Amino acid sequence: MIIDTHAHLNFLEFDNDREELIKKLIENNYQVINIGTNKESSKKCISLARNCVYASVGLHPLNVQSALKLKDDFDKKEDDFDYNYYKDLSQDKNVVAIGEIGLDYWYRPKGKAKREEYINKQKEIFEKQLDLAKEVNLPIVVHCRNAFDDLIDILSRKNIPGVIHCFTGNKDNVESLLELGYFFGINGIIFKVNLDDSIREIPLEKMLLETDCPYLSPPNFEERNNPFSIELIIDEISKIKGISREEIIEKTTQNAKNLFRI
Numbered sequence: 001m002i003i004d005t006h007a008h009l010n011f012l013e014f015d016n017d018r019e020e021l022i023k024k025l026i027e028n029n030y031q032v033i034n035i036g037t038n039k040e041s042s043k044k045c046i047s048l049a050r051n052c053v054y055a056s057v058g059l060h061p062l063n064v065q066s067a068l069k070l071k072d073d074f075d076k077k078e079d080d081f082d083y084n085y086y087k088d089l090s091q092d093k094n095v096v097a098i099g100e101i102g103l104d105y106w107y108r109p110k111g112k113a114k115r116e117e118y119i120n121k122q123k124e125i126f127e128k129q130l131d132l133a134k135e136v137n138l139p140i141v142v143h144c145r146n147a148f149d150d151l152i153d154i155l156s157r158k159n160i161p162g163v164i165h166c167f168t169g170n171k172d173n174v175e176s177l178l179e180l181g182y183f184f185g186i187n188g189i190i191f192k193v194n195l196d197d198s199i200r201e202i203p204l205e206k207m208l209l210e211t212d213c214p215y216l217s218p219p220n221f222e223e224r225n226n227p228f229s230i231e232l233i234i235d236e237i238s239k240i241k242g243i244s245r246e247e248i249i250e251k252t253t254q255n256a257k258n259l260f261r262i
């Protein structure tokens with residue numbers, strides 16, 4: 001069995017063939033965790049959940065609206081974290097995590113004051129979601145881009161299990177996050193960014209497989225990514241670490257089951 005621990009089959013890119021795809025995945029012994037990014041998409045994850053298809057609910061850092069009202073093409077933004085709304089969603093039996101939540105400093109507003117405001121708002125909302133995860137006793141699915149120092153600083157003050165999804169950090173980041181007990185989600189970004197050193201550093205016992213579909217398609221895979229592309233990610237990890245495909249599948253599936261209690 002293979003578990004795609006980070007998919008967005010809840011997104012509209014799958015509107016035309018979602019049910020067909022989910023059926024095919026289950027027939028092929030796949031399990032999927034669909035990840036929410038705001039109120040609407042989190043709710044959608046729950047509506048898609050069933051045996052072998054799980055949900056995660058949370059507010060993505062790029063959906064956090066700061067007073068700056070920065071424009072980007074990401075989906076609907078929220079001014080604050082609606083704690084009770086997400087807490088209600090998290091009570092559903094198919095919700096296995098709070099996420100994706102975290103820090104994303106990719107967009108850099110011009111000027112020190114503006115940058116600080118943008119970053120502080122993300123931190124504030126991230127911490128609220130960590131409090132929720134603690135309260136409802138669920139692991140976290142963390143999104144982090146260009147923000148590893150702040151991320152590690154915040155996580156080291158909390159004690160919440162989880163995964164750093166789409167991991168793009170360096171060897172030092174691996175070391176710090178291993179000390180805190182985190183898992184590392186590996187996906188198609190490894191075909192775009194050279195993460196070989198980090199992947200060698202991450203023990204299989206702390207690795208999870210994911211696609212982040214419909215994004216991050218491996219080269220030569222269909223344009224719209226889907227959970228079946230995980231096969232190509234397994235091949236690549238196998239090459240980098242010199243470990244068999246079978247062992248990678250067995251260990252990472254067990255890791256996902258342990259972390260998400262599925």
Ligand SMILES: [Zn+2]
Binds near residue numbers: 035212
């Ligand atoms: Zn994602």
